[in-house]
Amino acid sequence: MTELRRGPVVPQVASLLRQRIHRGDWRPGDRLPNEVQLAAEFGVGRSSVREAVRLLAQDGLLDVRHGSGTFVAAGTAGTSDVRRLVRRARVLEVYEVRRALEVEAARLAAQRVRPEDIERLRADLRKRQDERGGDPAVFVDADLAFHRAVVELSGNALLLSLFTAAEPVLRQILTDLVRHETQLPDSSAAHADLLDALERGDPDAAVAATVANLDPVLRGLGSALA
Structure with a gap:
């Protein structure tokens, strides 16, 4: 389980997800683990994971497909x-x-x-x-x-x-x-x-x-x- 620092939880979860995307742990088009798995990994509630995913989706890093899951957004250098x-x-x-x-x-x-x-x-x-x-x-x-x-x-x-x-x-x-x-x-x-x-x-x-x-x-x- 990833140990978070003291302070607001959602920004830390969003930062960890962003780091893993930039590091290449998940490639464009890959599906992320579900909320339950991510919540267990980070030691936080599902609502914190959901909000962190929403923030990254707003920035264009994630693509949330209802009924299918959350995927790393695919895009060209231009986008x-x-x-x-x-x-x-x-x-x-x-x-x-x-x-x-x-x-x-x-x-x-x-x-x-x-x-x-x-x-x-x-x-x-x-x-x-x-x-x-x-x-x-x-x-x-x-x-x-x-x-x-x-x-x-x-x-x-x-x-x-x-x-x-x-x-x-x-x-x-x-x-x-x-x-x-x-x-x-x-x-x-x-x-x-x-x-x-x-x-x-x-x-x-x-x-x-x-x-x-x-x-x-x-x-x-x-x-x-x-």
């Missing part, structure tokens, strides 16, 4: 490029929302953070840095864990709810971007600046670091779509 463009469009919209909520979350977190919170953030950031250059899905999980921690420290339940709603889409598409795009900017310095601003309790600097982190990717996505 794959189109799907990637669609995913970029989705993440651009999500990034616009993400920027707005994370800027405000960083401002609030700088005012409310405690010394013990800084130690947790430092550990999260260290894990993010350790995963750079490794498995894209693991790196994205570590990156989002750091950002989620900042949003949690804002103390604003609505901001956290919005981030939680956007997180599955971000996880899916950022993993794809990290895996396939070679020109993504390195935002390590901006992450370190954000941690430093929070430790100093400086809201303006926290906002500036968040903007420096997110805006280059946002501009890059906009240019790619243009």
Whole structure:
């Protein structure tokens, strides 16, 4: 049985399924094991498997045929490029929302953070840095864990709810971007600046670091779509 990490289950199941497809465990046209088998393999409920399959079907990776099963979608390189463009469009919209909520979350977190919170953030950031250059899905999980921690420290339940709603889409598409795009900017310095601003309790600097982190990717996505 595959052991999942702590946190939302559905994105992790979707990520594992995506990894197995990209790795070639299932080829285009292959039928996946049924929900019961996958649920047993991942140690989750059937509803979590069903939702993860739905997400991958939306991205064009799976083809759900009612009465027959779930199959790896067949497609040419051209259709794959189109799907990637669609995913970029989705993440651009999500990034616009993400920027707005994370800027405000960083401002609030700088005012409310405690010394013990800084130690947790430092550990999260260290894990993010350790995963750079490794498995894209693991790196994205570590990156989002750091950002989620900042949003949690804002103390604003609505901001956290919005981030939680956007997180599955971000996880899916950022993993794809990290895996396939070679020109993504390195935002390590901006992450370190954000941690430093929070430790100093400086809201303006926290906002500036968040903007420096997110805006280059946002501009890059906009240019790619243009």
